[in-house]
Amino acid sequence: KAGVTQTPRYLIKTRGQQVTLSCSPISGHRSVSWYQQTPGQGLQFLFEYFSETQRNKGNFPGRFSGRQFSNSRSEMNVSTLELGDSALYLCASSLGRREGNNTEAFFGQGTRLTVV
Amino acid sequence: AQSVTQPDIHITVSEGASLELRCNYSYGATPYLFWYVQSPGQGLQLLLKYFSGDTLVQGIKGFEAEFKRSQSSFNLRKPSVHWSDAAEYFCAVGARAGNTPLVFGKGTRLSVIA
Numbered sequence: 227k228a229g230v231t232q233t234p235r236y237l238i239k240t241r242g243q244q245v246t247l248s249c250s251p252i253s254g255h256r257s258v259s260w261y262q263q264t265p266g267q268g269l270q271f272l273f274e275y276f277s278e279t280q281r282n283k284g285n286f287p288g289r290f291s292g293r294q295f296s297n298s299r300s301e302m303n304v305s306t307l308e309l310g311d312s313a314l315y316l317c318a319s320s321l322g323r324r325e326g327n328n329t330e331a332f333f334g335q336g337t338r339l340t341v342v
Numbered sequence: 343a344q345s346v347t348q349p350d351i352h353i354t355v356s357e358g359a360s361l362e363l364r365c366n367y368s369y370g371a372t373p374y375l376f377w378y379v380q381s382p383g384q385g386l387q388l389l390l391k392y393f394s395g396d397t398l399v400q401g402i403k404g405f406e407a408e409f410k411r412s413q414s415s416f417n418l419r420k421p422s423v424h425w426s427d428a429a430e431y432f433c434a435v436g437a438r439a440g441n442t443p444l445v446f447g448k449g450t451r452l453s454v455i456a
Binding site for chain 1: 374376378383384385386387388391432442443444445446447448449
């Protein structure tokens with residue numbers, strides 16, 4: 227079974243530009259979560275999508291947005307990039323049951339975004 | 343609020359020596375607990391998880407962890423470290439039910455010397 231696939235692996239953008247990152251979850255997984263990882267702040271939760279609906283949202287500005295498609299693939303968009311947005315962006319997929327017990331999350335390799 | 347503390351930012355051990363990485367959590371109820379490992383520039387790989395039952399759980403690569411409810415701890419252990427174990431290790435806590443996201447510790451970087 228294929229793992230979580232994130233594209234692209236590396237990106238260099240200029241301040242003020244926007245960027246879109248993509249995540250394909252494990253087949254059969256309906257929940258996709260996004261995390262930002264930086265040396266200073268560690269892993270911070272951005273948002274989670276389940277069945278095309280945002281189910282949870284972290285404490286990030288509105289410049290960070292996402293969506294999920296009917297095939298569970300997810301995209302994350304960051305508009306008006308700032309230098310501080312430079313980070314490793316990680317996507318995690320899980321079964322994401324609507325009710326009952328949660329399951330473990332499996333992570334992709336990440337997208338390394340550098341804003342110059 | 344949920345939180346995870348990994349007290350050791352960086353640990354150095356000799357190859358073949360034993361290892362214990364500490365993790366303490368704060369949670370309203372008994373949570374799900376996880377350990378992940380991350381090699382430089384890579385994503386996170388799940389090492390092991392605790393959901394219920396036996397408090398000593400076995401994972402991949404020879405790792406194990408013990409859940410101690412009274413100490414709110416979930417320490418990761420390995421009897422004999424290999425040079426390839428050098429990486430960053432993250433402890434995470436999650437809700438047993440509902441939709442709250444995982445909360446991660448800040449990580450412990452493990453260096454292995456010959």
